[in-house]
Amino acid sequence: MAPVVEKWAEEVRAGDVRALSRAITAIENHDATAEPLLRVLFPHTGEAYLIGVTGAPGTGKSTLVDRLAAHYRKQDEAVGVIAVDPTSPYSGGAILGDRIRMQGHAADAGMFIRSMATRGFLGGLSRTTSEVALLLDAAGKRRILIETVGVGQDEVDIVRLADCVIVVVVPGMGDDIQNMKAGLMEIADIFVVNKSDREGADRVEQQLNAMLSLVMPQHGWHPPVVRTVASEKRGVDTLAETVAKFREHFASRPERQKKHVEHWKKRLLELLESRLLERAVDGAAGEAQLEELACEVAERRKDPFTAVTEILARSGLGVRGQA
Amino acid sequence: MAPVVEKWAEEVRAGDVRALSRAITAIENHDATAEPLLRVLFPHTGEAYLIGVTGAPGTGKSTLVDRLAAHYRKQDEAVGVIAVDPTSPYSGGAILGDRIRMQGHAADAGMFIRSMATRGFLGGLSRTTSEVALLLDAAGKRRILIETVGVGQDEVDIVRLADCVIVVVVPGMGDDIQNMKAGLMEIADIFVVNKSDREGADRVEQQLNAMLSLVMPQHGWHPPVVRTVASEKRGVDTLAETVAKFREHFASRPERQKKHVEHWKKRLLELLESRLLERAVDGAAGEAQLEELACEVAERRKDPFTAVTEILARSGLGVRGQA
Numbered sequence: 332m333a334p335v336v337e338k339w340a341e342e343v344r345a346g347d348v349r350a351l352s353r354a355i356t357a358i359e360n361h362d363a364t365a366e367p368l369l370r371v372l373f374p375h376t377g378e379a380y381l382i383g384v385t386g387a388p389g390t391g392k393s394t395l396v397d398r399l400a401a402h403y404r405k406q407d408e409a410v411g412v413i414a415v416d417p418t419s420p421y422s423g424g425a426i427l428g429d430r431i432r433m434q435g436h437a438a439d440a441g442m443f444i445r446s447m448a449t450r451g452f453l454g455g456l457s458r459t460t461s462e463v464a465l466l467l468d469a470a471g472k473r474r475i476l477i478e479t480v481g482v483g484q485d486e487v488d489i490v491r492l493a494d495c496v497i498v499v500v501v502p503g504m505g506d507d508i509q510n511m512k513a514g515l516m517e518i519a520d521i522f523v524v525n526k527s528d529r530e531g532a533d534r535v536e537q538q539l540n541a542m543l544s545l546v547m548p549q550h551g552w553h554p555p556v557v558r559t560v561a562s563e564k565r566g567v568d569t570l571a572e573t574v575a576k577f578r579e580h581f582a583s584r585p586e587r588q589k590k591h592v593e594h595w596k597k598r599l600l601e602l603l604e605s606r607l608l609e610r611a612v613d614g615a616a617g618e619a620q621l622e623e624l625a626c627e628v629a630e631r632r633k634d635p636f637t638a639v640t641e642i643l644a645r646s647g648l649g650v651r652g653q654a
Numbered sequence: 655m656a657p658v659v660e661k662w663a664e665e666v667r668a669g670d671v672r673a674l675s676r677a678i679t680a681i682e683n684h685d686a687t688a689e690p691l692l693r694v695l696f697p698h699t700g701e702a703y704l705i706g707v708t709g710a711p712g713t714g715k716s717t718l719v720d721r722l723a724a725h726y727r728k729q730d731e732a733v734g735v736i737a738v739d740p741t742s743p744y745s746g747g748a749i750l751g752d753r754i755r756m757q758g759h760a761a762d763a764g765m766f767i768r769s770m771a772t773r774g775f776l777g778g779l780s781r782t783t784s785e786v787a788l789l790l791d792a793a794g795k796r797r798i799l800i801e802t803v804g805v806g807q808d809e810v811d812i813v814r815l816a817d818c819v820i821v822v823v824v825p826g827m828g829d830d831i832q833n834m835k836a837g838l839m840e841i842a843d844i845f846v847v848n849k850s851d852r853e854g855a856d857r858v859e860q861q862l863n864a865m866l867s868l869v870m871p872q873h874g875w876h877p878p879v880v881r882t883v884a885s886e887k888r889g890v891d892t893l894a895e896t897v898a899k900f901r902e903h904f905a906s907r908p909e910r911q912k913k914h915v916e917h918w919k920k921r922l923l924e925l926l927e928s929r930l931l932e933r934a935v936d937g938a939a940g941e942a943q944l945e946e947l948a949c950e951v952a953e954r955r956k957d958p959f960t961a962v963t964e965i966l967a968r969s970g971l972g973v974r975g976q977a
Contacts, residue, residue, distance in 0.1 A: 366959055373957040387710060503826075588952065595948035595958065600931065602962045607930040607971065608923065625918035629911065634696040635918065636689055639925045648930065648971065 333367070340371040346409065346470045348443065355445055358462045361605070369462060372469035379411075379468035382574060383477045383493030385518075390499040391525045395561040395570075396478045402571050403474045404442055411467035414446040415460055415479040415489055443467060457488040458601045461594075464492060490518060492594060494587070495577050497570070499523045500539065502531030516542060519554050521573050527558035527566070550586045552577065611646045620645065656690070663694040669732065669793045671766065678768055681785045684928070692785060695792035702734075702791035705897060706800045706816030708841075713822045714848045718884040718893075719801045725894050726797045727765055734790035735767040738783055738802040738812055766790060780811040781924045784917075787815060813841060815917060817910070818900050820893070822846045823862065825854030839865060842877050843900050846893060850881035873909045875900065934969045943968065 342350030357365040382399070386392050393414065400410045447459060460477065467475050479489050490496050498519040522543075524536050539556050557573050559566030581587045612621055624641065627633040643649040665673035680688040705722070709715050716737065723733045770782060783800065790798050802812050813819050821842035845866075847859050862879050880896050882889030904910045935944055947961040966972040 370957050370959055374954055377954055591952040592945070592948045595951045596944055599944060599948060599951070599958060599961055599965070600935070602958055603934050603965060604927055604931060606962060606966065607934065608927060611926050611930065612923070621919055621922060622915070625915045625922060628918045628922070629914040631697055631700055634693050635921060635925055636693055638922055639929060642922070642926060643929065 336364070336367045336371055339368055340469075343368070343372060343466060343470050344375060346440065346443075346472075348440075351443060351466060351470055352445075354466050355447075355463050358459055358466070359447065365462070369465060372466065376465050376468040378471075379464070379473055379475045380495070380578060381464060381475045381477060381493040383479070383490035383496045384499060385479050385490045385496065386499030386501075386523075386525075390501045391561050392478050392499050395499060395523065395525055395559060395567075396476050398559075398561045398564055398567045399571060400442060400444075400474075400476055402567050404439065407441075408474050409441045409470075409472045410443070411464075411470070411472035411475045412442070412444040413460060413463055413467070413475065413477045414444070415456060415477065443470070443472060457492070458598070458605070460489050461492055461598055488597070491597075494581075494590075495520050495574055497521045497523055497574075499525050500535055501526045502529040502535050516546065520552065520577050521570070522554055522556045523566075523570060524556060524558045525561055528560050528563075532558065550581070550584060552580055607648070611642055611648055613646065617646070659687070659690045659694060662691055663792075666691070666695060666789060666793050667698060669763065669766075669795075671763070674766060674789060674793055675768075677789050678770075678786050681782055681789070682770065688785070692788060695788065699788050699791040701794075702787070702796055702798045703818070703901060704787060704798045704800060704816040706802070706813035706819040707822060708802050708813045708819065709822030709824075709846075709848075713824045714884050715801050715822050718822060718846065718848055718882060718890075719799050721884045721887055721890045722894060723765060723767075723797075723799055725890050727762065730764075731797050732764045732793075732795045733766070734787075734793070734795035734798040735765070736783060736786055736790070736798065736800045737767070737769040738779060738800065766793070766795060780815070781921070781928070783812050784815055784921055811920070814920075817904075817913075818843050818897055820844045820846055820897075822848050823858055824849045825852040825858050839869065843875065844893070844896050845877055845879045846889075847879060847881045848884055850889070851883045851886075855881065873904070873907060875903055930971070934965055934971055936969065940969070 339350055339354070343354055354365070354368055356362075357368070384392055384396050384399075396412060396414070400412055403410045445463065447456070447463065464475055464477065477489065477493055496518050498521075500522065502524065522539050524532055524539070526532075527536075536556055536558070543554060543556075555573055557566060557570045559570060561567065612618060620642065624633065624638040628635050628638050640649070662673055662677070666677055677688070677691055679685075680691070707715055707719050707722075719735060719737070723735055726733045768786065770779070770786065787798055787800065800812065800816055819841050821844075823845065825847070845862050847855055847862070849855075850859075859879050859881070866877060866879075878896055880889060880893045882893060884890065935941060943965065947956065947964065950956040951958050951961050963972070
């Protein structure tokens with residue numbers, strides 16, 4: 332391994348903010364330096380506890396995550412926060428957001444916050460998030476909070492990374508809870524009714540409990556409902572206790588290991604995908620060919636299946652006998 | 655081409671509901687029969703106008719889509735509706751939903767409604783949606799309405815399929831509009847304030863207009879805001895007129911063609927991806943190998959990059975000299 336990578340890895344492990352930031356940028360840009368770095372760091376990961384926080388826009392997720400992070404910092408745990416907002420294509424906005432959010436923790440070396448919004452030409456956001464979580468893990472952050480706007484499959488995938496998933500709702504979301512459907516119900520380990528000083532908090536809690544009563548406990552855990560007013564720090568301690576209970580519940584169960592294997596299956600597929608696509612559509616010539624074929628297909632001069640067979644043949648990935 | 659595929663394609667083109675349903679199921683299951691069918695049908699596509707409707711849960715998208723569909727049916731246009739709900743892993747629920755939604759149109763052969771919620775092991779929902787849209791296009795549906803819960807990247811991708819994108823908001827979504835951010839703002843061709851008989855309709859419209867005033871018109875089009883009360887059919891005619899205006903505006907512009915080429919570039923990449931993954935992880939043996947490697951990685955006995963290199967080598971896809 333090149334000494335420069337070894338040095339970089341050491342800086343990351345020491346929690347150096349600049350080294351971490353450079354590494355995240357390399358991951359986001361699919362830079363060739365990211366893989367050797369992650370290879371070196373990988374054996375030093377697996378110690379962090381990942382907490383996913385998801386909910387519709389306007390539920391106060393960011394405030395809740397900030398308060399929870401502050402709670403862990405008070406207990407002297409090193410904390411990493413990854414805020415994922417795939418609806419915003421502007422990383423500029425994300426960086427500005429970080430600056431604003433960091434103000435409360437500016438002088439705190441034990442806290443690292445990063446927003447991610449970019450999505451490359453090849454490769455999805457869940458891959459990037461997962462690799463950034465590995466970095467923070469290697470950097471000694473023992474609690475990693477992953478915050479994401481939760482509705483789409485992409486967000487569900489991201490949140491599935493986490494060891495514990497918190498789904499945030501607010502009073503007045505009656506329709507939304509009906510519409511939340513099985514997807515979010517299925518991934519929630521803990522529900523939070525945030526802004527619970529607002530009218531309708533009882534009602535939304537009742538609705539959640541009514542829905543939960545229809546669901547069988549999974550692996551002996553029935554998702555509890557915790558009330559918070561994150562803006563006033565109310566309920567945050569209770570939430571942290573509930574997370575700790577959940578962690579304890581699963582610490583010795585085989586499902587935890589199974590979940591990690593499932594996670595790595597998915598991750599290996601994503602890696603495979605990027606590797607293969609990078610080879611099939613190689614550089615500027617590959618993109619030009621793709622563009623040309625897309626034109627032909629858009630004009631119905633060629634069908635998409637024939638086009639793909641041609642790309643595979645030209646890149647040397649064609650099936651023998653078909654290419 | 656096998657005569658059975660030819661016959662099936664003819665039935666689809668004639669708008670036969672059973673043939674269409676079978677074809678959609680084949681696409682959803684990545685059945686080997688789907689590709690030859692789509693190959694035969696492809697030259698007969700490109701005539702439909704795709705309208706994407708997206709918005710948070712609880713905004714009344716489904717009702718709006720139903721009313722808009724009814725509007726087009728009254729003008730004797732054949733209509734297809736694709737309702738995408740990736741948060742629900744249960745296609746059973748989706749099918750039940752179809753039955754309920756179909757009741758109003760049960761006897762109408764010019765209307766086809768299908769919900770989709772399943773997501774296979776390999777291949778994303780936007781690929782499936784795009785192929786189902788091709789089917790409906792070949793079946794002579796001249797208006798295809800694609801409805802999706804809109805927040806995640808997956809939904810943004812799906813909605814990008816459409817020729818015209820409608821983003822639905824409701825009064826009382828103040829925070830949400832702030833949080834909607836650039837992603838949805840960027841893809842919206844038309845905004846709808848639904849449930850506009852509720853308190854706060856003026857405010858939400860003002861907020862939208864304030865945000866829109868900060869954005870440069872794209873290709874000479876400034877997204878208008880239309881008010882509706884879909885449950886009472888109010889505003890639906892105006893919305894249809896606005897869609898028609900948008901269509902006319904772009905009919906002769908080069909951006910339309912460019913958008914189609916972009917769409918096909920993305921689609922070709924997705925197809926490539928599935929093809930290559932199917933080869934890398936081939937059948938039960940491939941899955942077993944993947945499972946085993948995922949175990950080793952989860953236990954930190956191997957790093958993920960080495961694992962992927964091994965999969966590629968064993969499947970004959972390894973890079974020469976590296977495998």
